[in-house]
Each structure stands twice: as structure tokens, then as C-alpha cells.
Amino acid sequence: MVRPKKFLGQHFLNDTNIARKIVDALELPTGIISSVLEIGPGTGVLTRGLLERKDIDLKVIEIDFESVAYLKKELKGLSGKIIEGDFLEKDISSFWPGPFNIIGNFPYNISSQIFFRVLDNRNQVDQVVCMLQKEVADRIASKHGNKVYGILSVLLQAFYDIENLFKVSPGVFNPPPKVMSAVIRLKRNSRKKLDCDEQLFQHVVKQAFQKRRKTLRNALKHLNLPGSVVVLDLMDKRPEQLSVEDFIFLTRSIQQGETVR
Numbered sequence: 001m002v003r004p005k006k007f008l009g010q011h012f013l014n015d016t017n018i019a020r021k022i023v024d025a026l027e028l029p030t031g032i033i034s035s036v037l038e039i040g041p042g043t044g045v046l047t048r049g050l051l052e053r054k055d056i057d058l059k060v061i062e063i064d065f066e067s068v069a070y071l072k073k074e075l076k077g078l079s080g081k082i083i084e085g086d087f088l089e090k091d092i093s094s095f096w097p098g099p100f101n102i103i104g105n106f107p108y109n110i111s112s113q114i115f116f117r118v119l120d121n122r123n124q125v126d127q128v129v130c131m132l133q134k135e136v137a138d139r140i141a142s143k144h145g146n147k148v149y150g151i152l153s154v155l156l157q158a159f160y161d162i163e164n165l166f167k168v169s170p171g172v173f174n175p176p177p178k179v180m181s182a183v184i185r186l187k188r189n190s191r192k193k194l195d196c197d198e199q200l201f202q203h204v205v206k207q208a209f210q211k212r213r214k215t216l217r218n219a220l221k222h223l224n225l226p227g228s229v230v231v232l233d234l235m236d237k238r239p240e241q242l243s244v245e246d247f248i249f250l251t252r253s254i255q256q257g258e259t260v261r
């Protein structure tokens, strides 16, 4: 067995029914073989189910050499499909020439960083099915108007439709985490690119939520916005009241205001 290591966020799922439900949550097109990357297979509770699916070309990426040794020994079907190392350090775009999907019981300590990598590779990443801390899952999946709506909700929902699937309690893990977990699914929407400068969009969203209790007019004051933007009605709102479309509109207004200023 592999001894769980806290610093790697290792909480091994013990429940094969839940593992099955997670694997089944991956909705792949019929009649073709889809590429799937599993992040953090650990002792392979999801991997076993993934290997059984005939519609999947699987690769797994695992940082823990002890888990890798275990997988090589126990799961012969994984031969040649294991990438050893840190997901955050790898160029995932080179794993397959075309689109792929991601699945995993994410190491909770790096789940936000994983999503930023997904965003960087959004033109290749079609779907993500993952387990994470329930609080983070709720945040990512929540819509505007909700208290927990934040930076990752806006940035991810710009390109993905997100569904909260089910909750998982701590007791089914070894060791049990201190928090509730949840499984979510992200599916790439049809938006090819934003109708505004993408870097500026990210910047505006991040700055707005830095001061989430303030109105946008106050939160974005230091950006020295054009007068035509400062007077917009939406500047009286708080960031959590703005939809993705509103943030796109705001960013475009800033760009246009700058050209006429």
C-alpha cells in the first residue's frame, strides 16, 4: 500500500461505488475514442474504472514516486500511460495533438492552480470531471448574485458550462479530509474568444474581487478608468452582481473609452 502523504494532498478514496460514479460522470461522444488525462491517480481507484472504458485513450500524471511504483506493479494496463511529475510543471498541450478531457480527485491544495492551467489550455480541454473541496466547487459553479461567486467562477464560466454533481463526505477517504468534497463537471461552451482583450478582462475581474464589498467604481479606482466608464450604471454594483457578460461589456467599455479619451 501507499502511505498517504499530507504535503501532496493525498486522501485516497475508499469507496468503489463513488469512484464508479465519478468515472461515469465523464460524458464522452459515442463511437470515437476520446483522450483523457487523469491528474493524481494515487493508488488508482479511478484509474481502474477508466482503463475499463473502451472509449478512452488514457494518460495519468502523478507526482508521488511511491504511487507511481504501486501503479506500475498493480495496473499492468497502465504501461506506457504514466507520466511522472508535477502537473503544474508539464506542458499538457503536448500530450495529445488534439482535444482531451481531464478527470481526477484533485489534490485540494492546488485545485485553483489546476484550473488556471485548464484556462490556459481551454482550446484543447473539452471537459473536466473532478472532485474537490466542496467550498471551492460551490464557488466555481455559482452564478452571479451569489455570495461565493468569485474570480474563478467568472473566468471559468466564460468558457465552460459548470454543473455541481454530488457531494462526498470525509468518511470515504483515507485519511479523511477536514472538509466536505464535491464532484463537478465543466464542459467547454461554444465561445471561441472573448469580445474584449482577454488579459485586461482577467485583470479587471481580479481587481474587482480583491475588494468584493466595494462598488466597482471604488474597487477599480486605481485603474484610472476613462470618464465614460466611471459613469456607467454597472459601476454602482458590487463584483458579485456582475454576470460574465457584464464583465466582458465592462472590459470592452474600458478599451473603447481609452481610445477616445
Ligand code: SAH
Binding pocket: 008, 009, 010, 011, 012, 013, 014, 039, 040, 041, 042, 043, 044, 045, 046, 061, 062, 063, 064, 067, 085, 086, 087, 088, 104, 105, 106, 107, 110
Ligand atoms: N485519485 C486518487 C488520489 C487522490 S489524492 C484517489 O482518488 O484515491 C491526490 C493525488 O494527486 C495524490 O495521488 C497526489 O500524489 C497527487 N498529486 C498531488 N500533487 C500533484 C501534482 N502537482 N501533480 C500531479 N499529481 C499530484
